Amino acid sequence: MKSQFLHVALIGKYQAQGSRSALEHIADFLLTQGCKVALETDTARNTGLTQFPTLDGPAIGAHCDLALVVGGDGTMLGIGRQLARYGVPVVGINQGRLGFITDIAFEDYQASLGPMLRGEFEEDRRWMMQAQVMRQGECVFSATAMNDVVVNRGATSGMVELRVEVDGRFVANQRADGLIIASPTGSTAYALSAGGPLLHPSISGWVLVPIAPHTLSNRPIVLSDSGEVVIELVAGGNASANFDMHSLASLMRGDRIVVRRSAHQMRFLHPKGWSYFDTLRKKLHWNTGGGGTA
Template identity: 65%
Template sequence: MSLKFPRVALVGKYIDLPTDGMAESTRALMLDIGALIQEQGCEVILAERTAHALQLTQFSTLDVSGIGTECDLAVVVGGDGTMLGIGRHLARYGTPLIGINQGRLGFITDIPLDGYRDALPAMLQGDYEEDHRSLMHGKVVRDGACVFEAFAMNDVVVNRGAAASMVELRVEVNGHFVANHRADGIIVATPTGSTAYALSAGGPLLHPLVPAWALVPIAPHTLSNRPIVVADPVEIAIEIVGGRDASASFDMQSLASLHHGDRILVRRSDFRARFLHPRGWSYFDTLRAKLHWNEGGV
């Protein structure tokens, strides 16, 4: 029988770990997962930066673009930040992703660390649930020219500087004026990002199948400036009207210093991330477990 995923990339945290017990345990974990994947008849390719960080030489290596063009699947070991980082790059290639949670919350790396031996074999043989997550394409326009752009899977955030007072932001949707917000900033969140920064700022939870974004003001001066949900085919424009040291971030990874008059434009990307989950996976089960719903009561 032909393999569902002949070549499987194994991706771990991209940080350099100290040579101590943590590094050794992480190295042993990656070797064990790699061996398990090989037992299913798949070839294992290790991400170059992971191999360098953990000093692993047991597998062939590829950079991220090589993984996208040459691998059939990526198994990501880490937290949601690790998944976001690799997911943004691999979405353009349509490479499916499996997440093993080595972090804390794990909304999108949903296989628990003590459960990968049970979950992976069946998934590698094609027994899984699949869901797709939209990405955003954001850019900063200054004097009519694009000076910065990036993709985001979670959110695009415009906020004030650390030592500055609130900023004033003009928000438009498809060219229609919505409001001027005086606040610490504003978040444009995808359904994936609705469980991240937007949630802590009082935004709604969006199911991954909902084609929508949440616009969530951060500590608004006027309490009637509430979060709003808009359909994701629109273009959102956020203009810096007032305030100092404002910046824009894309999944908290890419930063851009902003000037008065700068416009941050956000639209739906042409790319979507493909997440694979164990058979029987439910988004609501994930919410219930991670947000501790129903604890202490019936």
């Protein structure tokens, strides 16, 4: 039975040792399954692989049926921000440690990927976040995020004071090292390290997590993602806003970071029988019920 995905793009973490060999093996496997293979432009340039056509992010979105990411969650986040608007589904093959969203181990890719190409998979859709930095009523920076939007104090400065509004209603003025707005996908990233809860990806919500708050009663809170969250920098120098820890905007007093749910979802495909709880158990080394850890 031939693949349901006729044109597949390969995106790799080309800095990783053995990435060229891994990409070649996967590309050859895709060819045996009847797929047409293309390499993402930067992946091809940095690995030196020249035997396949190359496409940039928008071209992958326009022409490919599937994107196959070989690397880690960071690689997935990078391409995910580009592809979400096109609705191209993404599969993650992990090189190294198990990822939360690149969940197929490289050594298992043939056994997992073969049935998926034939239509045997679980689909997992996740909303992206859209953020703007507003300064005196004008947008000075805009970015899309899959994990989180983070407002941080400067490296050499003290706490920042932040005014938080949800759907136009005042919530609180918070003094802390910063504040995280995380999606369910991002709830297992920086937000988790800062003491936030895990959000199941089926929940249409965000978690608002203070970073080292001045007041111990300032706790994380789960919000609906259907509204608007605004963080205003009231006081504090050298503060910045980060979007998936990738894009960076320097902030001035009075700047307002406006976060809304994006119009686009990321489409993740997982092997049949995949469970979010299996991923948590393996990644977080939870007790499996038999006295040991995964």
